[in-house]
Amino acid sequence: MDVDDVVPCTREGDLALLRAYEPVIRYTAGELFLPTAVDAYVGQAGLWRRRPGERRDECLARPGEVTLERLAAEGKRFAGDGLYLRLVDSPMHGAEYRRWRREGAQPSFRPSSRFAAVGLFARLVDAGLRLSLLLRGTVPGGTRAAAHRLYVTRMRANDHPYYARVSRDGGYVALQYWYFYPMNDWRSTFSGLNDHEADWEQVTIFLGETLDGSLRPAWVAFSAHDEVGDDLRRRWDDPDIEFVGTHPVVYAGAGSHAGAYLPGEYVTTVPLEWPNRLAAGWRRVVRTLLPWARNTPETTAGIPFIDYHRGDGPGIGVGEHRAWRSVLVDDDTAWVRDYRGLWGLDTRDHFGGERAPAGPRYERDGTVRPGWANPVAWAGLDEEYPTAEHGAVLRESRATWLEGRLAEIAAEIDVRRRASRELRASDRARTAYASGAGADKAGRRDRTRDGRETIARLHAEQTGLREELDAIVRARSQPPVEAPHAHLRRRALPLTADAPRQRFLAIWSAASVSVMLAGVALVVISPPIGLLWSFAGLMALMLAIEAAARGRLVRFAATMAAVGAAVFAVLGAVEVVVRNWRAGAAAVLILAACVLLVGNLRAWLTTR
CATH class of the missing domain: 1.10.287 (Helix Hairpins)
Known part of the structure; x- marks a missing residue:
């Protein structure tokens, strides 16, 4: 198909467009789960209903009894209840799990020193998060093996459909490609943040409609971890995008399946909800009291993880060994429209990361996804005209x-x-x-x-x-030419060759949390110079070693000196005020009198 053809708005025309621009997806070596057919998945899963006000869930259909037609019917029948599919009833344990490993089901994967890419605080939070998995409703590690066995033996592992939807709005034709994975095994296989049954990812390509009705590719957007709005999309001529003909190449995250434009390893930050709420409140207080601080940039707290997008594993699409199968869906497709439940185990994890996702049309709470309802607005294209x-x-x-x-x-x-x-x-x-x-x-x-x-x-x-x-x-x-990245607030890039990979840093980053916990234990048992000062000394020592490992010891020393000077100045001022409270009170009153006098004189002069 020529990019300047006028394509009719028919099923055949939509399929021709989808085939002309369907992405090529490349995975990291070690990937266990590739896109699969939803009917094959639901045929192996049970359907469950969370009954309002009751602690025990009700099984509506056992594995082997669920079809897409029944899924839609039960979704329509229990539209207000929490429904979910459950693929694995019993995770692998013991000898069975070890046999699965010996079978070579999991290809070899060589991880980077992910701890070396993040700071000490992030490693502490990571350790706490992993300990909290014991108390949260998480998908256990053995689920990965059980799900993989079902996937390779009963789900047509060589069949790779995408569920595509074509919509037209605001001068754009949006080609949405939705991919379904039986499981997200980012944590258990690739040391990421979470595991959960089922995973939906998507790629959207926006074609601009010219004045004569022909179509030209304009933008592409991959589902990703950190990007929203303008950062989601890239211009068709972006040098970061690799193409095979008219087919953009997506580098899928190992286990997470999120999309990246460039191959490599990315630091993905998972935001911390409550610390960010507290930080936002503190920023409001500071900006109210200190007007000159209103333009300070906002920062968010989060846990960094490594997301591998190496592209050295299997691939699907043009030029790869595996091919796509096109399936058209829309708002009239029954299983898309009527089933609002989750596509895997509902762990009731309050953090959300361990819960299965909802389908392409819905969020977990049953509301329609912005990316489905309004793809143009979701990608921040309401202000972008379709063509030159x-x-x-x-x-x-x-x-x-x-x-x-x-x-x-x-x-x-x-x-x-x-x-x-x-x-x-x-x-x-x-x-x-x-x-x-x-x-x-x-x-x-x-x-x-x-x-x-x-x-x-x-x-x-x-x-x-x-x-x-x-x-x-x-x-x-001379029509204006804008740089391809001008619209981006943050350009996602993989770690470069000069990222910390030194041997000492790798060893220290792996051992630092354990060393710190052991140091805390020793301080609690027998503090050498008082409990508070011992804790402060331990933290300073840990941070100094961290800075030395990263080649920032001089900067760390200068920062500590500045902090020490500021603390000394504040304590000195407090000491002066405490010991000479009369002079301090007089100084405050004189300052208040001067401020009032200046304000009154200014008001009087403006009336002259």
């Missing part, structure tokens, strides 16, 4: 409005300028010849000031609009 031709037309429309507005402003300036001059002439005449001319002096001064401020505002608007119109005129002969 649209941009030229819109610029000319804007130029026409600007010319009209400039004419209105010029006329308004003339009227107000004449009124101000008439008032000035009258004021001078009254000053010279009228008795009691000073009686309305304040009122005339206010009218003069208002007229001057209005004319100044109009002149400022006029200047800005003239510059905008001049830019549009110049664009007629």
